[in-house]
Amino acid sequence: MAKRRRRRSWSRTLLLIVFVSAAVYAGVHCLFRAPQVQAQDGQEETPVQEEETDPEAAAAAAALAAHTERKDNFYTILVSGVDDGNGGSDTNILVAVDAENGKIHGVSIPRDTKAVINGKNHKINFAYNSGGSELLAQTISEQLGIPVDFTVTVDLTGFIALVDAIGGVDFYVPIDMNYDDPIQNLSIHFSKGMQHLSGQEAMEVVRFRHNNDGTGYGSEDIGRMSTQQDFLMAVAEQTLTLSNVNKVGTFAQIFQQYVDTDLTLGNLAWLGKEAITMGSDGISFSILPGLWKSPYIYLDQEAVLTLVNESLNPYVEDRVMEDLNIPS
Template sequence: MKKFIKIVSMLLLLSLLSVGVGGYIYLKSLNPLDVSLMNKNSENKNSEAIQKINILVLGVDETSPTDPRRSDTMILLSYNPKTNKAYILSIPRDTMIKLDKYGTQKINAAYPIGGPQLAMDMVSQLIGEPVDYYVKIGYEGFKQLVDDLGGVEMNVPMDMNYDDNAGNLHIHLKKGVQLLDGEKALQLVRFRHGYAEQDLERVKVQREFLLAMFQKAKDPSTLLKIHRILKTINQYVETNIPPTTMLKYADYLLKLDKDNIKTATVPGTPQYIDGVAYYITDPQEVLQFMDNLNDERDDTAIAANKKDIKIEVLNGGGIPGAATKTADLLKQQGYDVVKIGNVIGTTYNTTQIINRTDDKKIVEDLKKILKNAIVVEDTNGDSNVDITIILGKNI
C-alpha cells in the first residue's frame, strides 16, 4: 500500500463532509442513535472548544501472500481548527522502535502485533503527541473514489512506463495535463522508478495530486455524486472516528485552503543494521521538528518568501550525510536548496547561517529549524546564493 492513497481518502472523506448538503445526506444515513447524539451535541456546538485532531492513516495490504498484515503505510493527518491549518506527516515503515516482549522492530510491525491501537500508541511515542483516531483503506477504495468524483485533472510531469509482472504493477501514462480516472490516478501516485530522486519526486507529485483531488472534492458539483461517494467510503474505509466527530469538524474543514496544508516526513536516516534496513530517528530532533510543524505563528509572509530564497548547505563538521539530511529538511519546509557540498580544509564546531538578505523573518525561521546555529551577516553579498548554511559539529 503506497503512502499517498490512504491520506487522500481520509482528506476526501472529511472534505466531503464539510459540504453542507453532503453532511446532511450523510447524517440521514446514520443510525437513530448517531442522529440523536448529533442533535444533542449540536445544541452546544458553538460553545464547545474544537481541539486539534490527529488521525493515523494505515495502509494494510491484506492481499499480500507473503506479509498480509503489516501496515505498509503509516501517515498522520493533523488538523488544527484554531489556525485552520493541516499537515500530512509520513511515518516511514522501517522506523525503528522498541516493543515490549518483541524487542527491536520496525514500526509497521505494530499493527499485526497489537492492531490499530498499538500502531497509534507507537506513533504517539514517536512524535510526542496523542493520536486520536485511525483510518484504513486500500487500492480499490482509492480508485473507486477517484472514479466517483468523475476523475481528477492533473499535469503528469513525464512519460511514465514501468512493468512489474511479479507485483502485477503496470504503469503507462503520457506526459501532460489530462483527466485521470481511478486506474490512471493509481498508476501516477505509485510511479517512482523513472525519477532522478525517486521518493522525493514521487512525494511531490503525490502532493500535487492530493491537492487537486481535495479541490475537486470541495467543488459544488460533488454534491450530485454524494450518494455514490459515501457508499464507496462505507464499503472501503475502516475507521474508529465517530460520525458525530466528523460532522463537528465539517464547518471548519470547509474553510481549509490547500495552501494551509503542509506535507513532511518524520526526520531520520536510513541505515542497515545486521543486514536489516531501518529508519533511525533521534527523539530530540523529532520533537524539535514537531514543534516547528505545529508552530501557530502567522507565517504567510515567510511562506511567500521561502521560494525566492536560494540556499546552499555545506557540511563543515565532518558528520557523514549531514548536508543532505539538512537540505531535505529545509526542502520539506518550503525552501529552495540549490547546492549541497562540503567545506574543504576547515572544520566548524558551530553551525553558521551566513545571511545576505534583508529578510529577518526568514533568518529567524532558519534559526528555529537549526536550533544551535549562529547568524553571520555577509555585507559584501558576493555570492550567487542568498544564504549559506555551514553545518558544524553541534548540529
Template sequence: MSAESTPVPGTPPEPGPGGPRHRAPGRRRAPRGKRRKGLLITAWAAAGVVALGGTGVGYVYFKLNGNIKSVDINQALGGHRPLDVDNGSQDILVLGSDTRSGTNKKLGGGTDDGSARSDTAMVVHVYKGHKKASVVSIPRDTLVDRPSCTDGEGVTHDAASQVMFNSAYSTGGAACAVKTVESMSGIRMDHYIEVDFSGFEKLVDDLGGVDITTTKDISDPDSHLKLKAGSHTLDGKQALGLVRTRHGVGDGSDLGRIQLQQAFIKALVDQVKDLGVLTNPKKLFDVADTATKSVTTDSDLGSVKELASFAGGLKGISSSKMRMVTMPVAYDSANANRVLVEKTKAEQVWTALKDDRPIPESATEGTATGEAKGVVSSG
C-alpha cells in the same frame, strides 16, 4: 461495525468542528517481489465527502451509517498515553491499508491470507481555529522502536527495537499503530482514519477522476503506470498506480513515492472542494457510499453524524493552507532499503506540533528526500 448512536431518520448532521480533543545516498535496490504500496486520502478529503452524505433522507442516513467500521482506540490503549491537551488543535493519524483479502488481494498482490499492511502513514495536525494544517508523512521503511501492544484479539505483543514502522500495524492493528506514533512523537492522536486500496480506487472513479500535471514521464511496471509529461485526468486505477509508484521517479526510494502522494493529495483536496456534488444526487450518494465503505475510524468518529461534524471543522482548509513534510530521516548505510530517524530534526517537528506552531524550515533541511518533488502538481 455500525454506528454507536442512532439519530432520528432524516436528521442532517450538525455543522461545526469535531468537538473537544478527547544507506548511503544513491539509487536503492528493488524490493523483493511485486509488493503493492499503500495509499492515502487525507482525513478531510475522506471525511469531507462523507459529510455530504449525512444530509439525505432516513434510508440514506442509515445505509451510510451502517457502512462505517470503527475501532475503540481509547479502550485499547487505556491511560498510558501522552497528555490530552485541549487547546483547540487536533492530531489525526491517517493510514492507507493494504488488506490481503477480497478485492484488495487483486490490488495488493500476494495471497488471500486476510493479513494487512499499512504502507503509508501521515500525522495530520489541524491548528487552532481550523484554518490551516501541517501533514507529516512517516516512511514505512523507517526503523523505529515499537512499544508492546495488544491486538484486536486481545493478544499482547512484546516491544521490539529497530523494526520497520509499518510492522506496528501488521503486528497489532490500528491500536498498535497509534501507540507507536504516540511513542515516537509524544503527541496524543485525537482521531484515527484508515482508507483501504479498493475503496480508494472506486472513490476516485466516483469523483470523476483527479486532474494532475506531470513534469516528467513516469513509467513503472510494478505499479502498472505509464504517463507522459503533461496534463492528465487520472481514473481510479491510474491514481492508485501513482500513489504506489516507486521506481518510475526520483531515486527509486519510498521517499520519492511519498512526495508523489503528497502532491496527489493536494490535487484531490482542491478537486473535492470544487466538485459541486450536492447538485447531483446520484453522484452524491455514490461518493458518500464508497467513502463510508472505505474508511475505518476511531469509535469517536464511528457514525455519519460524528464524521460529518468532524469534516465540517476541516472544510475550510485548502491545499494552499497545508504544509506537507516527511518526517526527517537519513538513508541507512547498513541497509539500502531502510531509513533512520534524524532524531534532533524530528524532535523539532514534533515539538512544533505540540506547541501548535508551524514546522520550522530547519527541521527538514538536509534530510533525505527521494528526489521526486515537483514531478506532479495539480492539473
C-alpha cells in the same frame, strides 16, 4: 521484499475526500459533531485539593496538568492505507487538524522507521501487522510524545472508488512513466504533462517508482513522495470546490464499505466542514525526518521535536526532548 516495496503510499489522498463527502452526507441529516478526545492514560485531570499537605506533590500535579492542557479544536488522526492483501499497512500518515487556526498538516511516517515494539527492535510498520491501528497509534504516540486521537484505515479498492466518485483528478504527471511488472499484473505508462486520471490511473501514478530501464526520479523515494503530496494537493483543490450533493449516496456507500475508523460520521462531517472552510491553502505536508542506515530509518530527534511543536502538538505547552521516546 523488493516487490512489497513497490506498493506505494496512496491513502494520503483519501482523508480530505472522506472528510468532505462525509460533510455533505451528514449535513443532510444534521449530524455535525466535533470529536470528543478522551483523556490519555495517566493524564486524567486531577483537581489539586486546597488542603493538600504536600507542596511538592501539589506542584508536580499542577505542572503535569499544565503540560497536558490541550489546545481547542486540535485533533491528531492516523491515516493508514492497506493494500497488500495480508493485513499490512503500506502507508501511514499522522494528520494534525488545527481547526481553531484553520490548518491541516500531514506527516508521512516511513515504514522503515526504527521502533521498539514489544521490547524488540522492528520497523514501525510491524506494529500494524502485529496489532493493527491500535498498536501502531500507540507506538507513534510513544515516539513523538503526543497522543494519537483517532485512526482511519482505508484499503486500495476504496482509494480507487473515491477518486472515481469525484469524477477523476486533473494532475500534472512530472515525468514519463514506463514500468511493467507481470507478477503483480502492474503496467504503468504515462507521458509527462497534464492528465485527467481515473481512480486506477491515479493509483498507478502514485505507485510509480522507476522505469523498466532504471531511469525515473533519480532519487526514487524522495521523488515519489513529492509526486504523492502534489497529487494530494490536486485532490484537495478539486474536491474542496466540487458540488457533489447528488453523489451523497455513493460517498456514503464507499466509506461504509472501505473505511474503518473510530470517528463517527458526525465527526467526519464536522471535520469536513472545517476542511471546506480552510480550503487547500490551509493544507501542508512533510515527512518525518530521519536518516536511512540499513535496515532502519533513524529519526533525527532534534528535527522531530521541532516538527512536533510546529505542526503536530495538540498541547498548549511545547514538548521537550524528555517527552519523546525515539530509539537510537
